[in-house]
Amino acid sequence: MWRVTNRARRHIPRPSSFRPAALRPTQRQVAGPWIPDVERSTAIVDCAVYVDGVRQEPGHDERGRPDWRAAHDQVVSTGTGFVWIGLHEPSNAQLAGLAEHFNLHPLAVEDAVSAHQRPKLESYDDEMLFAVVKTVHYDETAVSETDPSTAVEVVDTGEVMVFLGSDYVITVRHGEHGGLHALRKRLEQQQALLAEGPSSVLHGILDHVVDDYLAVAEALQRDIDEMEVAVFGGAARSVDTNRMYILKREVLALQRSAAPLTAPLRSLGGTEMPLVAEEFREYFRDVNDHLGQVIDQVTAFDDLLNTLVSAHLAQVSVVQNEDMRKISAWVAIAAVPTMVAGIYGMNFTHMPELRWRFGYPMVVGIVVCVCLWLHRSFKRAGWL
Template identity: 50%
Template sequence: MPIARKLRHAVRRTLGPRVDLSHPARSPLGSSVVNCVLYEDGVRHPAACPAREALHRVRRSGRGFVWLGLHEPSTDEFAGIAELFGLHPLAVEDAVTAHQRPKVERYEEMLFAVFKPCGYVEHEQLTATSEVVETGEIMVFTGTDFVITVRHGRHGSLGPLREALEADPDQLAKGPAAVLHAIADQVVDNYLLVAEAVQHDIDVVETAVFSAEAGRGDAGRIYQLKRELLEFKRAVAPLSRPLEHLATRPLAPAGPEFQPYFRDVAEHLARTTEQITSCDALLDSVLQAHLAQVTVAQNEDMRKITAWAAIIAVPTMVCGVYGMNFEHMPELRWTYGYPFVLGLMATACFVIHRGFRRNGWL
């Protein structure tokens, strides 16, 4: 298997499945509910229970939190959940309609965060219409005793993340803020993987542009990469300020003890942003180099056309002179006049052709 395909398969495996339906327990609140789990002291409650019952248990005991996961809920399906957990109407509207910029907003004692997970689209060969980056959305409502995750799109599966957190009860026992950090960390780590895969595609295009088999169709592939890189940048760049707020300000329920964790995520995001910026600059350079090569090729074609036009002009001129209907013209009645003129034209064309070849025009 070629190195490019190995890299793409590795990225695909790391990013995980497209749709998270790994947990069989489904809540009766609606078909959009993937799962509803109660955690106490970082340990998952073994019995499945509806969101209302789970939230009642948590608030009655004062321990643990509820993690409710949903996938593309409708307005009607989400209305009951919003009322049960006391979610702000503006955040509810954003969660249902989707297509939001990455952000973190605070509503009293609740945080509402929007992330745009990205996935690398595997392809055998990059073309002018290849899709390189796909994006989804994850909305996270984080309260003192609950976490509600709402996913839109095929990317951003949280099943493996949930299992990883359940394998670390000490971290999960820190509360809903630990889940918020884990989601942000997974999204940003996937950004790094996608950036590396896109960088590989850029290297392939760059090599093709400067190879002997470079074609004028490479401009379409470069432009498509720039479009996909722009989509990737729209998902990554707006997240820097929200992560900076989480890393520098104690926003309840993410207290000061989580600032170092979010600071680490912000550093990873800064690396991704720098890599995207360098990739964009490199694509600009590759595109300019390709256009320069096309211009040089066109100039060479024009020189060749001009050289052949100059060669053909000589016999055209001679034939034009002897095509005039004058009675008194030199060599008209000479026996060897016709072959002499042909030889003269051939000699002149040969001399001019040799001069153009010597100067690199042909």
């Protein structure tokens, strides 16, 4: 469940002692000044300064990479705009330099690196907001786990972590999908909105994520409609039961991603937060309304799939009963000649009809007549 907390910041000596354990010098390391690994390898995919909603490209370091330090120093020195830095699956070492420069809380940094976090919204001393949201993507070409030759629909999930300060936004993305490049370009075309500061980026990310929820919900709706037609319009044996349970699993995946967003969006839309601009409350409430639509759809999907599963199981039970009746009818018909053959196979000494000229035709005729009568009776009863 999302939660809004206000944790007391740990007072950690800066800057030299703030080093994750993985980055502390060991006896095997060469002596010399400590340089964070972020200087040697970076996970930054985009970096820019935004002043009055207009993108300004940062300078580059000696290796041709965006100089995010200089970009933020520019924002601090001028007192205008903010810097937006985007990363993809950074390691602890790659995030260490940013954590030190922006004074990010160690607990939030740990969550951003390790991923697989529950969606949440946290406030640290009213100086930084840290948000975790789940992203979703509907992959219609995924390979079935049980049959590699079959393509199935799968809801892939990822994560986006957002560090929000008064003059910076740092986004950390995990997963193969959910890229923020298109969102960044779209926001850059809305300069008036982007000029409102980092709050516009947080709103844009949440709105983008909820729009993806709606798109996945529409895709699930199409697949569930197809399954409904198959269950109620076709033969019970033709229904892919495995696909039905896969759909239910994907609906639950969407539900686990969307449902926890309600509380934080309600807080962002109704609670005063120092780092969230007042004019964005109504925007967050609008996103929360869209999220409510997704949750309503997901709840309906779950109920409908439960109904389809129950209906399909009932159909299978009916088919099995029909098969059992057919088997029972044929067994009853076959029992007549079996019984007669068993009687005459006992080889009793005194069986007068054995020596009668018409004994054999009479017995065969009786067997045939009884079998035909049973077949007709079962046919009328609907057993055959």
